[in-house]
Amino acid sequence: MKEELQAIESEALAAVEKAEDSQALQEMKVKYLGKKGSLTTVLRGMGKLSKEERPIIGELANNVRASITEALDAKTEKLERAALDKQLETETIDVTLPGNPVHVGGRHLLTSIMEEIEDLFIGMGYEVKEGPEVETDYYNFEKLNLPKNHPARDMQDTFFITNELLLRTQTSPVQARTMEAYQGNRPIKMICPGKVYRRDTDDATHSHQFRQIEGLVVDKNITLSDLKGTLDVFAKKMFGKDRKIRLRPSFFPFTEPSVEMDVSCKVCNGEGCSVCKQTGWIEILGGGMVHPRVLEMSGYDSTVYSGFAFGMGQERIAMLKYGVNDIRHFYTNDVRFLSQYHQA
Amino acid sequence: MLVSYNWLRNYVNLDNVTPEELAEKITRSGIEVEGIEYLAPKSENIVVGYVKSCEKHPDADKLNLCQVDVGEESLQIICGAPNVGSGQKVAVAKPGAKLPNGMKIKKVKLRGVESNGMICSLQELGLDEKYIPVDVAEGIFVFPEDAEVGVPVQELLNLDDAILDLDVLANRPDALSMLGVAYEVAAILNQPMELPDENLTVDESIEAKDYIDVKIDSIENNPYYGAFIIRDVEIKPAPLWMRNYLMASGIRPINNVVDITNFVLLEYGQPLHAFDYDQFGSKQVVIRQGKVNETMVTLDDQERQLNENNLVITNGKEPVALAGVMGGADSEVTDETTNLLLEAAYFNSASVRHTVKQTGLRSESSTRFEKGVDPNRVKRAGIRACSLLQKYANGKIAGGVVEVDELDKSEKSVTVTTAKINQRLGMELDEKDVTSVLSRLQFEFSKNGEEIIVQVPTRRLDISIFEDILEEVIRIYGYDHLPYTIPQGWVQAGGLTDIQLLQREIKNYLSSAGLMETLTYSLTNEKDAKRFLTPDIEEKPAYSVGLAMPMSEEHSHLRLSLIPEMLRVLQHNVARTQTDLAYYEIGKVFISREEEITNQPIENLHVAGALTGLWHNHPWQQEKKPVDFYVAKGIVEGLFAHLELNVTFVQTKMEDMHPGRCAEIRLNGKGIGYVGQVHPLTAKDFDVKETYVFEIDLESVFAVHQLTPSFTDIPRYPSVTRDIAFILDNDIPAGDVQAVIKEIGAPLVKEVSIFDVYQGEHMEEGKKSVAYRLLYQDPSRTLKDDEVDASYQEIIEKVNNQFGSYVRS
Numbered sequence A: 001m002k003e004e005l006q007a008i009e010s011e012a013l014a015a016v017e018k019a020e021d022s023q024a025l026q027e028m029k030v031k032y033l034g035k036k037g038s039l040t041t042v043l044r045g046m047g048k049l050s051k052e053e054r055p056i057i058g059e060l061a062n063n064v065r066a067s068i069t070e071a072l073d074a075k076t077e078k079l080e081r082a083a084l085d086k087q088l089e090t091e092t093i094d095v096t097l098p099g100n101p102v103h104v105g106g107r108h109l110l111t112s113i114m115e116e117i118e119d120l121f122i123g124m125g126y127e128v129k130e131g132p133e134v135e136t137d138y139y140n141f142e143k144l145n146l147p148k149n150h151p152a153r154d155m156q157d158t159f160f161i162t163n164e165l166l167l168r169t170q171t172s173p174v175q176a177r178t179m180e181a182y183q184g185n186r187p188i189k190m191i192c193p194g195k196v197y198r199r200d201t202d203d204a205t206h207s208h209q210f211r212q213i214e215g216l217v218v219d220k221n222i223t224l225s226d227l228k229g230t231l232d233v234f235a236k237k238m239f240g241k242d243r244k245i246r247l248r249p250s251f252f253p254f255t256e257p258s259v260e261m262d263v264s265c266k267v268c269n270g271e272g273c274s275v276c277k278q279t280g281w282i283e284i285l286g287g288g289m290v291h292p293r294v295l296e297m298s299g300y301d302s303t304v305y306s307g308f309a310f311g312m313g314q315e316r317i318a319m320l321k322y323g324v325n326d327i328r329h330f331y332t333n334d335v336r337f338l339s340q341y342h343q344a
Numbered sequence B: 001m002l003v004s005y006n007w008l009r010n011y012v013n014l015d016n017v018t019p020e021e022l023a024e025k026i027t028r029s030g031i032e033v034e035g036i037e038y039l040a041p042k043s044e045n046i047v048v049g050y051v052k053s054c055e056k057h058p059d060a061d062k063l064n065l066c067q068v069d070v071g072e073e074s075l076q077i078i079c080g081a082p083n084v085g086s087g088q089k090v091a092v093a094k095p096g097a098k099l100p101n102g103m104k105i106k107k108v109k110l111r112g113v114e115s116n117g118m119i120c121s122l123q124e125l126g127l128d129e130k131y132i133p134v135d136v137a138e139g140i141f142v143f144p145e146d147a148e149v150g151v152p153v154q155e156l157l158n159l160d161d162a163i164l165d166l167d168v169l170a171n172r173p174d175a176l177s178m179l180g181v182a183y184e185v186a187a188i189l190n191q192p193m194e195l196p197d198e199n200l201t202v203d204e205s206i207e208a209k210d211y212i213d214v215k216i217d218s219i220e221n222n223p224y225y226g227a228f229i230i231r232d233v234e235i236k237p238a239p240l241w242m243r244n245y246l247m248a249s250g251i252r253p254i255n256n257v258v259d260i261t262n263f264v265l266l267e268y269g270q271p272l273h274a275f276d277y278d279q280f281g282s283k284q285v286v287i288r289q290g291k292v293n294e295t296m297v298t299l300d301d302q303e304r305q306l307n308e309n310n311l312v313i314t315n316g317k318e319p320v321a322l323a324g325v326m327g328g329a330d331s332e333v334t335d336e337t338t339n340l341l342l343e344a345a346y347f348n349s350a351s352v353r354h355t356v357k358q359t360g361l362r363s364e365s366s367t368r369f370e371k372g373v374d375p376n377r378v379k380r381a382g383i384r385a386c387s388l389l390q391k392y393a394n395g396k397i398a399g400g401v402v403e404v405d406e407l408d409k410s411e412k413s414v415t416v417t418t419a420k421i422n423q424r425l426g427m428e429l430d431e432k433d434v435t436s437v438l439s440r441l442q443f444e445f446s447k448n449g450e451e452i453i454v455q456v457p458t459r460r461l462d463i464s465i466f467e468d469i470l471e472e473v474i475r476i477y478g479y480d481h482l483p484y485t486i487p488q489g490w491v492q493a494g495g496l497t498d499i500q501l502l503q504r505e506i507k508n509y510l511s512s513a514g515l516m517e518t519l520t521y522s523l524t525n526e527k528d529a530k531r532f533l534t535p536d537i538e539e540k541p542a543y544s545v546g547l548a549m550p551m552s553e554e555h556s557h558l559r560l561s562l563i564p565e566m567l568r569v570l571q572h573n574v575a576r577t578q579t580d581l582a583y584y585e586i587g588k589v590f591i592s593r594e595e596e597i598t599n600q601p602i603e604n605l606h607v608a609g610a611l612t613g614l615w616h617n618h619p620w621q622q623e624k625k626p627v628d629f630y631v632a633k634g635i636v637e638g639l640f641a642h643l644e645l646n647v648t649f650v651q652t653k654m655e656d657m658h659p660g661r662c663a664e665i666r667l668n669g670k671g672i673g674y675v676g677q678v679h680p681l682t683a684k685d686f687d688v689k690e691t692y693v694f695e696i697d698l699e700s701v702f703a704v705h706q707l708t709p710s711f712t713d714i715p716r717y718p719s720v721t722r723d724i725a726f727i728l729d730n731d732i733p734a735g736d737v738q739a740v741i742k743e744i745g746a747p748l749v750k751e752v753s754i755f756d757v758y759q760g761e762h763m764e765e766g767k768k769s770v771a772y773r774l775l776y777q778d779p780s781r782t783l784k785d786d787e788v789d790a791s792y793q794e795i796i797e798k799v800n801n802q803f804g805s806y807v808r809s
Helices: A002-018 A022-033 A038-048 A053-090 A109-122 A151-155 A172-181 A224-239 A292-297 A314-322 A335-341 B019-029 B178-189 B240-248 B256-268 B349-359 B364-371 B375-392 B418-425 B431-440 B466-477 B498-512 B563-574 B629-642 B680-685 B698-704 B734-745 B785-803
Strands: A134-136 A165-167 A188-197 A209-220 A245-252 A255-264 A281-290 A305-313 B002-004 B032-038 B044-057 B060-069 B074-079 B089-098 B108-110 B113-115 B162-167 B203-207 B213-216 B224-231 B272-276 B284-289 B295-297 B303-305 B311-314 B319-322 B340-346 B396-399 B402-405 B412-417 B444-448 B451-456 B581-591 B602-612 B614-618 B623-626 B647-651 B657-667 B670-678 B691-697 B720-729 B749-758 B767-776
Touching: A002 A022, A002 A038, A002 A053, A022 A038, A022 A053, A038 A053, A109 A188, A109 A209, A109 A224, A109 A314, A109 A335, A172 A188, A172 A209, A172 A292, A172 A305, A209 A224, A209 A281, A209 A314, A224 A245, A224 A255, A224 A281, A224 A305, A224 A314, A224 B418, A245 A281, A245 B019, A245 B466, A255 A305, A255 B466, A281 A292, A281 A314, A292 A305, A305 A314, B002 B240, B019 B032, B019 B162, B019 B178, B044 B074, B074 B089, B074 B113, B178 B256, B178 B431, B203 B224, B213 B224, B213 B402, B224 B284, B224 B375, B240 B256, B256 B272, B256 B364, B256 B375, B272 B319, B272 B375, B284 B340, B295 B319, B311 B349, B340 B375, B349 B364, B375 B396, B412 B418, B412 B466, B418 B431, B418 B466, B431 B451, B431 B466, B498 B581, B498 B602, B498 B629, B498 B698, B563 B581, B563 B602, B563 B691, B602 B629, B602 B698, B629 B647, B629 B657, B629 B670, B629 B691, B647 B734, B657 B698, B670 B680, B670 B698, B691 B698, B720 B734, B720 B785, B734 B749, B734 B767, B734 B785, B767 B785
Parallel strands: B203 B396, B213 B284
Antiparallel strands: A134 A165, A188 A209, A209 A305, A245 A255, A255 A281, A281 A305, B002 B162, B032 B162, B044 B060, B044 B089, B060 B074, B108 B113, B224 B340, B224 B396, B224 B402, B272 B340, B284 B311, B295 B303, B311 B319, B412 B451, B444 B451, B581 B602, B602 B691, B614 B623, B647 B657, B657 B670, B670 B691, B720 B767, B749 B767
């Protein structure tokens, strides 16, 4: 009986090995393991065996059943996998064809620049203030130490609406409004971004509408060195950590002393090239110590408080940072320009 | 201000500093040098020659054959200039010479006759055409008789000069004079300086007061007027050196009298005016305000209409000059002039500004008066001019100046301490660092304990307070010495306000949704300023804000809507074959509620979008989806879903919008915006194709929006869906039915969506089928079938009653 079982096993394993489809495997399962299968038939003769032989043959029979079942399962899986492989082969596509386009829009380059500057100063503890674009003469000029008939008013050609109303020529009135709102009794750390307007004919470097961002810090004991240090942080963050800055004296009616800040040219690394007009330096922004009259006019005691202010054109920063060669690109909104900078 | 390096050398020693180094130092100390220009540095081998003889060329009518002595030799030169003649001293480019324009001079034959050089004009020597004196503009330059033959012309004509272009800002009118620049440069270089000669020998036999009287009727606008009388002047060219300096400074030489007044203007920064005394018309100068309907003819032969805001110089009868701006034609100095009335006066800057603004006449004189002149230099400038007129016009200077003088010439004093300077700078300067700067600037000072009391010279009108002295100290000491520090002390958490964060969030959403942000102009034309108004603006009469003096009609009024300028952007792109566009913008609109504006307008932030062309395009898969109403509406719905706000859409009609494809957007029942198709005729106006737009008033959104959403638990019990298709009359909005279903089904019905709309075959005429999917859910339990069924039946019944509909079987 032992021999019979072994014969069934080797016959079955050989047959499974040769099977070519699942149909044949199914038939073999019936033939060897089914109720009328050869293994069952052999086991029917178990009763004739001695008490000692019965467990031995029983175990052998179970092993044979397991071995055939395992072979059948393995072969089934193998055949199914082969069938799947064949099917997948037929499903091959041309992966070089383009995928479905996903349209992502994006922010305007100037928005990206503005948010970058805002975030930089927010990180240093500044709040972001805004104000009206149609301003009064009082806040746009007089509160900034530019009384009527002051010659420095010529520095900015103004779009007037009435004698008292105008399109703001600078974001500085927001500084005046903030100082006034705080009534001279608390320190200030703020930036104010926004649109400004001047009577300029639009060309490659001028725009009748542009955007500024200004900063103001007022506290006891604010120094000119604080302004220099702050601008150095700004310049290195915006233009790269290897940039150097320098301050030059300048004139703005609302600051005294007034300075302009240059950043070392990144194209030539300060050696002198056509971008920096051979000077090695590029003018970036203006600033200075808040004029005591400006502090006093907004209720700050200039013997107790001092402050610094600075302001820049966002377009200029963007043009220098990204090499944009014509300010009109920002306002023409050609999709081929906008899509170069889409940072969603 | 154009500053001649060679001229400046007369006052300050510049031996150890090149023009480039000087420019850099001036720039770093406070006045930006915008450029350096060399007049004609490349002239070589060009010398003064004496024309011994000049005959006609044997074979050419227009050419002359000249024998020219150039010192070591005599050269035969053919010259075509009409003004060449024997006995002249001229500039001769010898063979081998190189002209500034690169031309090399060689021996040549002209019509068979040898020519060994070239007699030059000033143009050929490299001078700018517009500064060349009239008498030599059409030909060769002729030197004064005392020019030495054989001497190189370069130095004689100042061709080696470097011109520094100083950008003088409004605070430093002192630098609009050579003396002011000299003080500045002397301080920067720490050098002493030399002042011009103001010595004058008057003719004792004549007294100015016998010739002229001065009366000022407008003393606040003219606190000083000095009248000098110079007799028997000889009108001729000014000395060569003076003409050279004027040309280098951008002023065209005319004759000695005019040149001298211009020279002193540049040297002292004090404008002067010379009248032809014999043409003045009286013996009295009366300075007064102009009168309405009064006119005068200025030097440029223009008739000027005057008014009471113009300060005028008169002869007691009629105006002879616009004070500080321009003289009159009648009393102009001419070749026939022999006696002069020289005016040295102080005119109030606001008064001059007014006349300049009114007439548009801006000159070297008016610019200086407008910015302010040194009160202590007015009379001295007159004296300096007299001294030069004596020397170079052989004038006889009358004794005494006839003047009215109520001018405040006192110096201000400002007190500073080193400690306070250090406190403001964040530095540790010694007192001698401070006083050394003051000495270099030639500011006198005295000390009182810690205090330094500075006497500010009147030339420095910009200095009146502590901070001004602080600036002087640091700019001369050097900004490079400032340390880098960050403000210490008070600290706050920086950040954006909720509204600023929300704006960024809206930009994030719209950018992610596939729209590109634009930035357009706030100023548009009058017609477009008032189109495409959102319902909140339309509520009350709204007016656009117009500029008093626009630069163009295209940008004359502030916008009430973002759409018109955005359509213009679409047009720009479409015209450049960029046809598939989706744009958004966030910006302010400006609403005035007054017909005649007196107050600041309301500034509301809006968001708008404009879409045209294909929304989706995947050519090889034949997937093309043009933008339509529902694309635009979907973006708006998505925005409000993102902001967690419920809005409704109501069919509406708007001028400029498609009458059947426009919805008003309502938030809490209030109209805050619109979405729809631009009316085809309007689209044609803007030269764009089928275009969809939306615009929303964000102020209304900010008013109700909560930045932090509250938490809603994730449902734990299963939901049940039921579908119903209603057959509705065509004109019943599907959204109305949707809203009613939601209302009836509440609170069990959580969502109602539309999943099919059908019209056409197998459908009764004038009817449509709209299929709704209802989602039932209770957060606290599993729903029972019979309660869902009951609700479902109730909905069917009530909808049918309200809309006259029936359920599609």
